[in-house]
Amino acid sequence: MKIKITKNGPYIVTGSIPLYSETIACDEKGNSVGFKEKEKIDSNGTYTLCRCGKSKNKPFCDGSHLKFDFDGTEVSSKKIYEESLTTFETNKIRLDDAIELCDHSSFCQNNEGIRKLIENGDSESIKIAKEQAANCPSGRLLIWDKEKKESTEKEYEKEIVILYDQGKDCEGPIWVKGKIPIEGEDGEFYENRNRITLCRCGKSKHKPFCDGKHWMSPEMENKFRKKWNLKDLE
Ligand code: FES
Incomplete structure (x- = not known):
């Protein structure tokens, strides 16, 4: 394949x-x-x-x-993800963001945007941010939950x-x-x-x-x- x-x-x-x-x-x-x-x-x-x-x-x-x-x-x-990867984090969450892969499917723009949601830090905001990262078809975004030690992938x-x-x-x-x-x-x-x-x-x-x-x-x-x-x- x-x-x-x-x-x-x-x-x-x-x-x-x-x-x-x-x-x-x-x-x-x-x-x-x-x-x-x-x-x-x-x-x-x-x-x-x-x-x-x-x-x-x-x-x-x-x-x-x-x-x-x-x-x-x-x-x-050939290593676009690895080479464009940046991180954004709070004490609870880490967002891996390879912006070069963005396909403008736009899930992460809703509800103030994924970074603001992570900054907000309340459970509802984090839930929405995780859904946004998981929905991104390009794989640009990945959220790591530091407390639960799990990712949205x-x-x-x-x-x-x-x-x-x-x-x-x-x-x-x-x-x-x-x-x-x-x-x-x-x-x-x-x-x-x-x-x-x-x-x-x-x-x-x-x-x-x-x-x-x-x-x-x-x-x-x-x-x-x-x-x-x-x-x-x-
Ligand atoms: S690549 Fe062949 S028609 Fe578009």
């Missing part, structure tokens, strides 16, 4: 890895709150997934990348999920679960992660990983910048 990244082309998935579609569900204010409508996508043995964003047969590659000179150059370090089966983001009303990244090996074009493997998100719009600046560019039209960027009170979403 592995995902092979091809030069300026699709992801080749081998080993009959189950493929699904699923929606990041939002509340009435457009905040990401969970997942819904998970459905199996027919796929057998080996299949190819589009990473240029132009296929007319998504999520599969239909060769469209050849028609417009798709530049799929991998720019991410879930055990995932090996599967690939094509995400749709209801709150932003757009296609999302490819969610890779369960430590599926990801092999770069150069034959070297990326850090083996329990959860991570791959770009499938072709616009990420951290290829092969998603960096949230799939939804960032200028209008959407302004709307969410105001909503999250952010100066810069880059």
Whole structure:
């Protein structure tokens, strides 16, 4: 079982890895709150997934990348998690945060934001912060409960999920679960992660990983910048 990244082309998935579609569900204010409508996508043995964003047969590659000179150059370090990891902690909680992996699925922006919730320190705030970290498809966020000596990381089966983001009303990244090996074009493997998100719009600046560019039209960027009170979403 592995995902092979091809030069300026699709992801080749081998080993009959189950493929699904699923929606990041939002509340009435457009905040990401969970997942819904998970459905199996027919796929057998080996299949190819589009990473240029132009296929007319998504999520599969239909060769469209050849028609417009798709530049799929991998720019991410093979150790992106390890190298971008920072920590934020209180006496009860430690948040591991590898910001370079952020896919803008936005769970951590709700209820004042995950860091403020951790700072608040009350049991309800910590409960919400843990849910936010656990929901993050990219694996950017992980909470360690120092008192209970446990983390928010879930055990995932090996599967690939094509995400749709209801709150932003757009296609999302490819969610890779369960430590599926990801092999770069150069034959070297990326850090083996329990959860991570791959770009499938072709616009990420951290290829092969998603960096949230799939939804960032200028209008959407302004709307969410105001909503999250952010100066810069880059
Ligand atoms: S990568 Fe082949 S159509 Fe997108």
